[in-house]
Amino acid sequence: MTMPHLRCAVLIAGLLTAAAGSAGAQDAPAEFESFRTPGWSFTPGVTIGTMRDSNVALSSAPADTRKTESDTLVVVEPTVQLGYTSPRTDFAGGYRGYVRRYLDLGELNGIDHRGYLSLRRLVTRRLSYFAANEYAQLPTTDQLLLNGVPFARNGARTNGLSGGLEARLTKLDTLTVRYDNTWVRFDGKNAFLRGGIVNGVRSELNHHVTESLAFGAEYGLRVADLNEGTEKLTFQDAGGAMHAKRAHSSLTLAGGLAFLQDRSRNVSNSGPYFRAELTEETRRANVAVAYEHSFVPSFGFGGSNRNDEVRGSIRMPLDRNRIYVQGTALWRRSRPFESASLQLDTTWLHSTLGYATSRWLRLEGYYAFSRQDTRIAGGGINRHVAGAQMVVSQPMRIH
Numbered sequence: 001m002t003m004p005h006l007r008c009a010v011l012i013a014g015l016l017t018a019a020a021g022s023a024g025a026q027d028a029p030a031e032f033e034s035f036r037t038p039g040w041s042f043t044p045g046v047t048i049g050t051m052r053d054s055n056v057a058l059s060s061a062p063a064d065t066r067k068t069e070s071d072t073l074v075v076v077e078p079t080v081q082l083g084y085t086s087p088r089t090d091f092a093g094g095y096r097g098y099v100r101r102y103l104d105l106g107e108l109n110g111i112d113h114r115g116y117l118s119l120r121r122l123v124t125r126r127l128s129y130f131a132a133n134e135y136a137q138l139p140t141t142d143q144l145l146l147n148g149v150p151f152a153r154n155g156a157r158t159n160g161l162s163g164g165l166e167a168r169l170t171k172l173d174t175l176t177v178r179y180d181n182t183w184v185r186f187d188g189k190n191a192f193l194r195g196g197i198v199n200g201v202r203s204e205l206n207h208h209v210t211e212s213l214a215f216g217a218e219y220g221l222r223v224a225d226l227n228e229g230t231e232k233l234t235f236q237d238a239g240g241a242m243h244a245k246r247a248h249s250s251l252t253l254a255g256g257l258a259f260l261q262d263r264s265r266n267v268s269n270s271g272p273y274f275r276a277e278l279t280e281e282t283r284r285a286n287v288a289v290a291y292e293h294s295f296v297p298s299f300g301f302g303g304s305n306r307n308d309e310v311r312g313s314i315r316m317p318l319d320r321n322r323i324y325v326q327g328t329a330l331w332r333r334s335r336p337f338e339s340a341s342l343q344l345d346t347t348w349l350h351s352t353l354g355y356a357t358s359r360w361l362r363l364e365g366y367y368a369f370s371r372q373d374t375r376i377a378g379g380g381i382n383r384h385v386a387g388a389q390m391v392v393s394q395p396m397r398i399h
Contacts, residue, residue, distance in 0.1 A: 040084050040398035043094075047077035049364075049389025056105060058140050058153045060381055068382075073102045079393065088122040100139075113137045131163035141193070141300075142370040142383060146184065148298030148305045148334040148344060151372045151381045155187035172208045177201070184299050194299050196226030204241060214243045218254065224297035224304075232263040233297055233304055237273055252277045258295040260304055260337075269337060271295070271306070286315045298336065300344070305334040318356060327351035342379075347371045360394035 055068040081094035098112040118132040136158050138144065142151045144158065164178035178201070185195040199222065206216030220237040239256015255274040262268065277290040289312045298305045309332045316324040327350055334344045347370070354364035368385040 037083070037395050037397050038085055040082075041395045042398055043079075043081040043083070043393060043395045045079040045081075045391065045393030047075070047079070047389050047391045049387050050074050051366075051385055051387025054384040055382065056102070056108060056153075058142060058151050058381060058383060060379065069105075071102050071104050071108075073100050075100050075387075075389070083395075090120045091118070093117040108139075110139055112139060126168040128166045129164065130166070133159070133161045135159045141186075142348075142372070142381075144184075144299075145330065145348070146182075146299045147296040147307060147332075148336065149300040150192050150342075150344065150374070151346075151370070151383075152190065152193070154190050154193060156193075157185045157187075159183045174206045174208070174214075175203070176206075177203045192300055194227040194231065196224060196228075196231070196297075196299065198222055198224045198297055200235075202237075206241070206243065212245045216241045216243070218256070222297070226297065226299070230264065231303060234261045234263065235259070235295055235297070235304075237294075239273065248282060249278070249280045260295045262304065262337075267337075269295070269304075284316060284320055286313075286317075288313045296334075298334065300334075303336055303338050305336050307335075308333045318362075322356045323354070324356070325351065325353050342374045345373045354391075360392060362391040362393075364389050364391060 050072065052070065052072050054070045056071050057069050059068060061068050076099045077096060078099075079094065079096045081092060083093075084091040094116055096114040098114070100108075100110060100112075102108050114134070114136045116132070116134045118130075120128065120130045122128045138156050138158070140151070140153050141149050141156055144156060146158070159182075161181040161183075162178065164176065167175045169175055180198075180200045180202075182198045183196075186193040200220065201222075202218065202220040204216055204218040206214040208214045217240050218237070220235075222235040224231070224233040224235070226233070236259040237256060238259075239254060241252065241254035244251045253276050255272065258271055258273040260269045273292075273294045275290065275292040275294070277288065279286070279288040281287075290310070292307070292309045294307050294309075296305050296307050297303075309330065311328070311330040313328045315326050318324060328348070329350075330346075330348045332344075332346045334346070336343065349369040350366075351368070352364050352366045354362050356362045365388050366386070368383075370383045371381065373380045
């Protein structure tokens with residue numbers, strides 16, 4: 001990573017720590033976790049707000065005007081969540097709709113959908129399992145955090161399925177095995193977008209030197225089937241990891257060798273991978289910063305990329321703060337192995353500043369920024385979305 005981009009990453013992290021919060025109306029399925037209620041709970045809710053979108057077409061600014069088309073829209077988000085909490089089980093499932101109505105550009109009106117499920121179960125003191133699924137239907141690709149996807153006003157549907165086991169084999173040794181499935185489909189025909197499926201399995205075996213320090217070995221395998229089966233790739237990662245914990249912070253360092261086989265073109269590549277993640281938890285806020293260098297399949301242009309990624313987040317638990325900020329920031333450089341494809345530099349910033357007037361009512365202001373640069377003349381796309389909203393949500397215990 002060059003010094004200008006390192007400075008950019010540091011700036012993003014600084015902005016995030018100073019004032020950011022979670023994504024606004026268009027971010028994750030559940031912007032905040034519900035207040036934890038023992039047993040079964042049901043949480044209906046609705047969000048009503050207005051926003052200003054600076055680039056509704058998600059296009060580059062024309063050279064003569066240097067301005068993109070903008071509009072104001074009204075959004076309504078109905079939500080519902082069913083949850084269950086016990087000493088051994090955590091379950092949550094829900095739906096979030098997203099109804100948008102533009103004041104001038106009525107042809108962009110629409111309804112998006114998100115659904116999610118998550119389950120974690122402690123079977124014994126030594127064994128637990130987890131599973132999760134998340135579905136999203138989105139109007140533009142800048143809302144996708146997928147690798148190598150160019151920004152476009154093109155509808156997309158994604159589904160992410162994961163599950164696995166965590167086992168304590170001995171007093172000092174732990175094993176984690178995780179399966180992931182990512183499915184992506186784009187609406188219509190777009191020469192630069194590639195739908196497909198990626199299946200992956202990752203395992204990690206750790207030995208605890210002390211309660212707060214562990215070393216381990218990891219191995220991952222991913223198989224990608226893209227563009228209706230015309231592009232088939234296999235990724236393998238093998239390396240080691242270190243995990244260190246203190247009372248309120250944790251550090252993970254991992255690295256090794258990555259192997260890529262492009263079975264469609266009969267081409268292979270190899271190189272190092274590395275990742276680092278630091279988290280800090282306090283009574284009022286949780287902060288995380290991470291960096292990763294890896295080989296990944298590309299849902300844009302097809303093929304595979306070498307990725308460099310810096311990301312950060314801050315979250316203030318709602319049950320401990322009336323005034324809160326929450327957000328995420330991410331910078332990613334996707335460099336394709338194929339020389340004919342474009343390099344993408346992409347930045348996302350999502351933030352929320354809110355005030356909880358009561359347990360069931362929140363008033364929020366939010367801001368989202370997305371930018372992508374293909375490093376060619378006229379290849380830069382910028383989008384700013386800012387607005388205000390009222391969130392009504394009340395958990396109800398089911399007896």
